[in-house]
Amino acid sequence: MNKKTREPLFHITKRVNIPRWLPMAVRLSAIVMALLVCALISVLLTGENPLSIYGTILSGSFGSTRKTWVTLQNVAMLLIISLAVTPAFRMRFWNVGGEGQTLAGCLAAAACMICLRDVMPSWLLMICMFIASLAAGGLWGFIPAFFKAKWGTNETLFTLMMNYIATQLVAYFCVVWESPKGSGQIGVINQKTEMGWLPVVGGQRYLLPVLVAVALCAAMYIYLTFSKHGFEISVVGESERTAHYVGIKVEKVIMRTMILSGAVCGLAGLLLVGSVNHTLTTTLVGGRGFTAVMVSWLAKFNPIWMIVTSFLIVVLERGASEISTNFGLNKSFSDILTGIILFFIIGSEFFIRYKVNFRHAAEAEKEAKR
Amino acid sequence: MENKTVAVSLKNITKRFGSVVASDNVSMDIYRGEILAILGENGSGKTTLMNMISGIYFPDEGTIEVNGKETVIRSPRDAINLGIGMIHQHFKLVDVLTAAENIVLGLEGRLNLKEASRKIREICDAYGFDVDPSQKIYDMSVSQKQTVEIVKVLYRGADILILDEPTAVLTPQETEKLFAVLRNMRESGKAIVIITHKMHEVEELSDRVVILRRGKYAGQKATKDTDAQEMTNMMVGRSVELNIKRPEPVAPKPRLEVKDLTVRSEEGIVKLDHVSFTANSGEILGVAGISGSGQKELLEAIAGLQPVETGSVTYIEDDGRREELIGKDPLEIANMGVALSFVPEDRLGMGLVGSMDLNDNMMLRSFREGHSPFTDRKTPHHVAESVVEELQVRTPSLETPVSRLSGGNVQKVLVGREITSAPSVLLTAYAVRGLDINSSYTIYDLINRQKQAGVAVIYVGEDLDVLLELADRILVLCGGKVSGIIPGRSALKQEVGLMMTRMGGSNGEQKDA
Missing domain, CATH: 3.40.50.300 (P-loop containing nucleotide triphosphate hydrolases)
Known part of the structure; x- marks a missing residue:
């Protein structure tokens, strides 16, 4: 008959009214806790001072003007791809094909630079590249959407498979356009003529992607929040039956949104080839198509918050690789740290939605009332 | 009422969801050999209260006594061990399995479908249910599915039954059948609780009503001493008119x-x-x-x-x-x-x-x-x-x-x-x-x-x-x-x-x- 031993240790309740400050407070404390655990693990495994490790993370991202610009460019590219996949996610269309859609854009841009360089002036070539990459990305997004809308195929698998097709196509054309012959690589395209190289803005090579990312972020926010299309996307995402009921053509919205999603990925591809790298390789996108899923998700599909989340992830990644080189640790150590931090951030979502009531806390509350 | 024994007794039960108080300091008793109706407007905490008895929610404050002993019900399994079974509005049955398979699903011990079917028939005969243990759920009508749910909790030894709006999906004839069965169960000394919105069902079936208003206990009445008007007024907290108007059609074409x-x-x-x-x-x-x-x-x-x-x-x-x-x-x-x-x-x-x-x-x-x-x-x-x-x-x-x-x-x-x-x-x-x-x-x-x-x-x-x-x-x-x-x-x-x-x-x- 001892009541105390039988009452559950804790019970979980869903939070009903979530105060505005709570989500951010929980996420911030998750990051702080993640950093503490990372520090503990670093000390235990390497014996290094955790503060100097965190210092290294920051100096790895912002240690010099060049490093800062590389970081900003990385953030910009990741942000653009994250913004690209977001409309699809808002529609509950799990587009994990950002990688392939971006690569398709890269391929189209490179194809224009190589095949059209002798027949038109550079400005016209850039327009062709722009159209071709957006169209290629859009097509890569449209194909899975079409099959989903018409026959209800699984979009996650479909977009995933489209990534491999894009990779293989790029691998093939790397051989077709190889330079020098026999290298199996393309090298820097149009190095001498700089044909089709997007203009350098403000004397800083990486400024263009940053500007594009900022503009796109604002545009995407407005599109999703205030436009009729954005509203349709939300309704389709929440309930296709409701969408149907109010006369929204669900199939059309799915296809339109995925074309948009793919086209913005294609734009990212254009920037990667035309502005940042001037070459084409199968690993040019570097997994950003997948990281973008996380960026978008962590920001709750809100374009403005994606600036923060993409920044966070890029800084972590760049800092972590700096640690490995500076402290003579292997690359896995940076992966461990990134893993821990992401685990905490993603895990914190649970505590935003649910509340854990501990037994003693509940009883203390009762006591206080008496 | 003196000869009736208390099956479940709630004492000062409070349950909050965030800032919403779903049950506010509710105390009430459930007796054996009685059909109790719980009445209340939407959001008055009827289902929340019953969910706490059946182990789905855990009360923030207050105690529950079952058969006179203070107990802690942490899960539906605890509840069924105490003989409490709840039949929810939405059935929880596996469509491709038979009635008997659904009934024994999740029980411990060796699976003996023949023995189970025999026991199911016994239960059916005792109370007048009509269930074929070997019929698949997808072949059943809504009322048959509901019957399976009831037999399921009886099979597990429940003698305190809680039904959440059981008649919402039934025809008048099926409702009559259900009521007959519930009356049989009452005669055999089980405690029955039904949650409903329909006044005439309360009047027809129940012995006693407990009325909740905005999470609070608003009173109880013996059904024979009250009427729809009074119960409605208690539910709403003021006098309400109970007539549906039917104006003549306006220039129909x-x-x-x-x-x-x-x-x-x-x-x-x-x-x-x-x-x-x-x-x-x-x-x-x-x-x-x-x-x-x-x-x-x-x-x-x-x-x-x-x-x-x-x-x-x-x-x-x-x-x-x-x-x-x-x-x-x-x-x-x-x-x-x-x-x-x-x-x-x-x-x-x-x-x-x-x-x-x-x-x-x-x-x-x-x-x-x-x-x-x-x-x-x-x-x-x-x-x-x-x-x-x-x-x-x-x-x-x-x-x-x-x-x-x-x-x-x-x-x-x-x-x-x-x-x-x-x-x-x-x-x-x-x-x-x-x-x-x-x-x-x-x-x-x-x-x-x-x-x-x-x-x-x-x-x-x-x-x-x-x-x-x-x-x-x-x-x-x-x-x-x-x-x-x-x-x-x-x-x-x-x-x-x-x-x-x-x-x-x-x-x-x-x-x-």
């Missing part, structure tokens, strides 16, 4: 002509079989039928949401012009200038978007208006304001997601939006399902006002008493066919009940209004 409508489901089953009728303006056409007799398909076919095999639905405008609706989607119907409003059965799954706030839900119908690529947010905001004010929707704010509102308020938002567009045809499916008395009367009143404004109303309902009081004509569906159309003012409940189960009713003759 044909508005919607349905001819030979035949619909098959995706599996190829005939859902509607050559259905023909005419709905008039200024009139309420009630549609009665056992659930799943084609009501949903009928409304969805008219609204352009359901592919149709054959037949036509013609909209007749005031000036006599005729427009065919079949083959058009909801958008095309709206673009033709046909003001068709539809309150679907599935409020949050179809009529509204649960995670969106009131403003956005108002916008669902109107967001396309205007040439700007951007949505106009001001007008829906004003619409939301006026709906909340006129229909007295209880909501923390206009920015609250509608899924957080209680059932009655969700329905008010939906009906409010559909009426705002000044429809000429209003389709409603189970408009008051799950709503408490007060909200129900608000909805009846709204529908009547539409009728008086000259709207052709098609009202699909499940509570025959209400249909008989509200509708001008009643169309009875039976297995997808029109079993008959009878005038609402002279229709008898028994007659409609028979027409629901047999084409044309008892003597097989077709009656027309």
Whole structure:
């Protein structure tokens, strides 16, 4: 008959009214806790001072003007791809094909630079590249959407498979356009003529992607929040039956949104080839198509918050690789740290939605009332 | 009552969800050999309270005594070990398994289906259930599924049964059967608790009523010492009028002509079989039928949401012009200038978007208006304001997601939006399902006002008493066919009940209004 031993240790309740400050407070404390655990693990495994490790993370991202610009460019590219996949996610269309859609854009841009360089002036070539990459990305997004809308195929698998097709196509054309012959690589395209190289803005090579990312972020926010299309996307995402009921053509919205999603990925591809790298390789996108899923998700599909989340992830990644080189640790150590931090951030979502009531806390509350 | 033993005793139970107090310091007793009805408006905490007894929620404060001993119920398993079983509104059965398999599912020990079937038959014989242990769930009617749920908890040794709105899905005849079984169980000394909104069921079945109001205990009465009026007043906390008005139809003329409508489901089953009728303006056409007799398909076919095999639905405008609706989607119907409003059965799954706030839900119908690529947010905001004010929707704010509102308020938002567009045809499916008395009367009143404004109303309902009081004509569906159309003012409940189960009713003759 001892009541105390039988009452559950804790019970979980869903939070009903979530105060505005709570989500951010929980996420911030998750990051702080993640950093503490990372520090503990670093000390235990390497014996290094955790503060100097965190210092290294920051100096790895912002240690010099060049490093800062590389970081900003990385953030910009990741942000653009994250913004690209977001409309699809808002529609509950799990587009994990950002990688392939971006690569398709890269391929189209490179194809224009190589095949059209002798027949038109550079400005016209850039327009062709722009159209071709957006169209290629859009097509890569449209194909899975079409099959989903018409026959209800699984979009996650479909977009995933489209990534491999894009990779293989790029691998093939790397051989077709190889330079020098026999290298199996393309090298820097149009190095001498700089044909089709997007203009350098403000004397800083990486400024263009940053500007594009900022503009796109604002545009995407407005599109999703205030436009009729954005509203349709939300309704389709929440309930296709409701969408149907109010006369929204669900199939059309799915296809339109995925074309948009793919086209913005294609734009990212254009920037990667035309502005940042001037070459084409199968690993040019570097997994950003997948990281973008996380960026978008962590920001709750809100374009403005994606600036923060993409920044966070890029800084972590760049800092972590700096640690490995500076402290003579292997690359896995940076992966461990990134893993821990992401685990905490993603895990914190649970505590935003649910509340854990501990037994003693509940009883203390009762006591206080008496 | 002195000779009755207490089965469960709740002492000062409080349960909060965030800032909402769902149960507020409630104390009550459940006796053996008695049928107890729990009454209360939506959101008064009936289901929450019962969920705490059956181990689904854990009370924040207070204690529960079972058989006079203080106990802690942490899970449904704890509850069933104490002999407490709950039958939920939504059945939790595996479709592809048989009745017997579902009943033994999750039990420990060796699986012996033969032995189980024997025991199931014993239980059935003892109380008068009608269950074939080897029948698959997907072959069963709703009432059979419910019977399986009841047998399931009895099989596990429950002697305290809690039923959450058990009659919501049953025909009058099935309800009678259920009540007979419940009375048998009472005679054998079990404690029965039923949660219901229907007054006449409380009066017919229960021995005692406990009334809850906004989470608080509002009193109890022996059923024989009270009446519907008094119980309603206790529930609402003030005096309420209990009559449904039925104004005479206003200048009725044909508005919607349905001819030979035949619909098959995706599996190829005939859902509607050559259905023909005419709905008039200024009139309420009630549609009665056992659930799943084609009501949903009928409304969805008219609204352009359901592919149709054959037949036509013609909209007749005031000036006599005729427009065919079949083959058009909801958008095309709206673009033709046909003001068709539809309150679907599935409020949050179809009529509204649960995670969106009131403003956005108002916008669902109107967001396309205007040439700007951007949505106009001001007008829906004003619409939301006026709906909340006129229909007295209880909501923390206009920015609250509608899924957080209680059932009655969700329905008010939906009906409010559909009426705002000044429809000429209003389709409603189970408009008051799950709503408490007060909200129900608000909805009846709204529908009547539409009728008086000259709207052709098609009202699909499940509570025959209400249909008989509200509708001008009643169309009875039976297995997808029109079993008959009878005038609402002279229709008898028994007659409609028979027409629901047999084409044309008892003597097989077709009656027309």
